[in-house]
Amino acid sequence: MGKHRIAVAGTGYAGLSLAALLAQHAQVTVISEDQEEAEKIGRCELGFEKAYIEKYFKEKKLALMATTDAEEACRRADHVIIALPGREIKKTEALVKLAVRCNPEAMIVIRTDVPVGFTRTMRDTTGSQNILYSPNFTQKERAFTDVLYPERIIIGTDLEDDRLCWAANAFAALLQEGALQDDIDVRFMNFDEAEAVKLLTNTAAALRIAYEHELDAFARENGLDAAQIKAALASDTVNVSAEQPVIPMTLQIR
Incomplete structure (x- = not known):
């Protein structure tokens, strides 16, 4: 049995950092709209945390490539991960539909910042049950560090669907396998709750x-x-509970 195959749509810091993380243990193909950009990614020129990534690439053999053929990448993938900037909701929607059409058996994971209810809508629209939501928490200045040492992993799934809960656990395991952080806080919740976590x-x-x-x-x-x-x-350790309303006040120096 060959390596797990993953297609990642998204060439910003969120998509590329995740692609590099997963390429330690899986065959990862990044989908780009630009041939020159795809060639740079194939040479591991990812454009952020350059020194760290170059060092990491020398020590690890990452199975990372890039293509402009989105259909072929989706067709060959076990997982299709969509990690576009939040403003590209329409493109995210189009990629979900493309992945479902090209490879209905693939598990699709949305990482784009989306409105609450988006994942449920896509499942209804496409008729596919193979869609999860997992928010991205990386910061641009330290995206690769953030995926190696994540504070938490959130997976939105259908909590009443045993098969999809298993798929959510499997995806969380992929993220944990590549990370260097021990004892990662992994939480499973419904789609709307996971989307709300990212929004908030x-x-x-x-x-x-x-x-x-x-x-x-x-x-x-x-x-x-x-x-x-x-x-x-x-150093303030005061906690405000829901039962203790915060009283706004205007600061003044007298």
Whole structure:
């Protein structure tokens, strides 16, 4: 029996970092729309964390290639992973339909940021039960590091379908097999919940950035040391429960 075959649609940092991770133990084909880009990927020129990846490629023999023939890549794959930027919802939808048409037996895993309900809609639209959702949590500056040392793995599946739950476990095992992190927090939930986790993760990140900007502005306007304040806040262990409403207040220096 040959290596597990995986097609990855998505040549941004999310798709390529995942492709490199999986290529340690599987035959991975990245789908690109550009021939020159496909050739670069075939030479392992992935465009992020260059020094780390070059070192890793020297130490590992990764079975990684790229093609512009999406149909052929899907037809030959056991898994088709779609990891496009969140704004490319229509293209994600088209790729799901292409994969179902070319290879109805393949397990499709959506990694694109999508609206809540998208995966259920695609399952209804295509008639395929072979679709999972697994959100991407990598950051552009450290995408390869993030897949090697993931904080968590989330898989959205049909919790009442034993076959699909098995498939969800199998995909989680693929991610764990390539990772270097021990004791990864792996969670299985329904499709909508998994999509909501990613949506709310993005929201929380935006709120943190806004909070940082507000803190910096407050410190600057009042002649305070922002670094000192941040260090002190970082050690705060106060937890706010759902039963304890947060009372908004305006900070003022008198």
